[in-house]
Amino acid sequence: MDENPGGDTGGSEIPWYSVVFYVIISSSLIGVMGVSLISPLLPELREVFGVSDAAVGLFITAYSIPGIFLTPFIGYAADRIGRKWVLVPLLFTFGIAGAGIAFTTSLPVALGLRFLQGIGATALVMLAVTLIGDIYDGNRRDTLIGINGSMIGVGAAFYPLLGGVLATVRWSVPFLFFGVSIPVGILAVVTLDNSTGASDVQLSTYITRIYAVIQLPEALALFAAMFLAVFIYYGAVVTALPLLLSDEFGLTSSAIGLILAIAALANAVTSSLYGRFSRRWTAPELISLGFVAFGSGLLIIWRSSTTAVIAIALLGFGIGIGLALPSIDMKVVTLVSDDLRAGMMGVRTSMLRLGQTIGAVGFTFVADAFFVSTVEGYRTLMLGTGILVTATGGLLYLSFRN
Structure with missing residues (x-):
């Protein structure tokens, strides 16, 4: 369906006057806040909690782990009882647990709260994209998926800046900021349709159908691409690079x-x-180009001797994410019928969380355990991963063009 909840769009493909649209965008923005906001703080958290590089990576890992296992089940719940009654509790859990970290300097307590916050974050972006697929169709749907990705990018750009500024007041202040998800949850209670996405599909039938789709080569390729893109981004950029820049x-x-x-x-x-890109290139071509951009960024960081060069390299990562992730989301939401959409997005999000989890601890652990210094380790990992990813993305692009 292509409804106009919350007001007239004035003929635009973007429903600027729809309150529901802003709830959707806000949910996505909160969904990426959990890592981006505290990424600049990772070096400082080593001192606050008295831990090593590898241990501080657990702030990312503890947050990401719940999404690996819970998201498909949350997807089923969203398909069964409706998007609203799943989204709202997640928003409240995210805000309460995240803000609670500001009041402890105990590593086990902080990681436990990060785990709870991760439960709240498991499906926020997934449900936002699912709602776009539910409510809109055609080119408007593709445009709004791109806009949603763009707003995530704006948020992800703003959060590190905000986190860094708030940390100058006190290390705990960025964690308090997580509480903004609570008023968004209240707004979702008031504005979202109670029945959106609700169906009578039974669990056994649901699992059978989801499992059948997951085995399709196209689905497997999409999930593998999601895992690799996030593994590279969160391992190299979000976790390793701040530590490299600090040290x-x-x-x-x-x-x-x-x-x-x-x-x-x-x-x-x-x-x-x-x-616009989707009208000229297919989704597989855009995903491949995204990986070429990732690899190029990694190789530039490996060769960099100044922060200015590293800043240029980060353009490659941003372009890669902007090409790859919307392409994957667009293919996933159109791969199945409405009553399986949240479940498939749940599997997609599980791959995203798995990439976050392994990437965050993988880069820091390898650099810490197998190299004379972590700085040497991070640079060597950038080189090896960059060569592999650039070559793979380039070969795949050429194969799709032929």
Whole structure:
């Protein structure tokens, strides 16, 4: 269906006057807040909690783990009882648990709260994209998926800056900011349709149908692409790069946040143009080009000797995310019927969380355990991963064009 909830769009493909549209966008923005906001703080958290590089990566891992296992079941719940009655509790859980971290300096307690916050974050972006697929269709749907990705990029650009600035007040203040999801949850209660996405599909039938779709080569390729894209981005950029910038260049949290924002801004611009890109290139071609951009960024970081060059390299990551992730989302939401859409997006999100989890601890653990210094380890990992990803993306693009 292609409804206009919340007001007239004035003929535009973007429903600027729809309150529901803003709830959808806000949910996505909150869904990416959990990592982006605290990424510049990772070096400082080493001192606050008295931990190593590998241990501080657990702030990302503890947050990501719930999404690996819970998202498909949350997807079923959203398809069964409706999107609203799943989205609202997640928003409240995210805000309460995230803000609670500000009141502890115990690592086990903080990681436990991050785990609960991760439960709240599991399906926020997934449900936002699912709602777009429910409510809109045709080119408007593709455009809004791109706009949603663009707004995620804007948020991801703003959050490191905000996190770095708030941290200058006190390390705990960025965690308090997570509480903004609570008023969004209240707004979702008031505005979302109670029946959106609700169906009478039974669990056994649902699992059978989802499993059949997952085995399709196209679905497997999409999920693999999601995992790899997120593994590279969260391992190399979100976790390893802030530690590298702190240890090798002596940058503060606010300066790190400013540099990381470049990738997110490039993502925002690229995603906002996705509707145009999708008319010229197929989704597999755009995903392949995204991986070429990832690899190029990694190789530039490996060769960089100044923060200015690293800033240029981050443009590659932003472009890659802006091409790859909207392409994957568009293919997933159109791969199945309405009553399976949230479930398939749930599997997609499980792959995203798995990439976050392994990427965050993978890069830091390998650099910490197998190299003389973590700086040497991060640079070597950038080189090896960059060569592999660039070559793979380039070969896939050529194969899709032929």
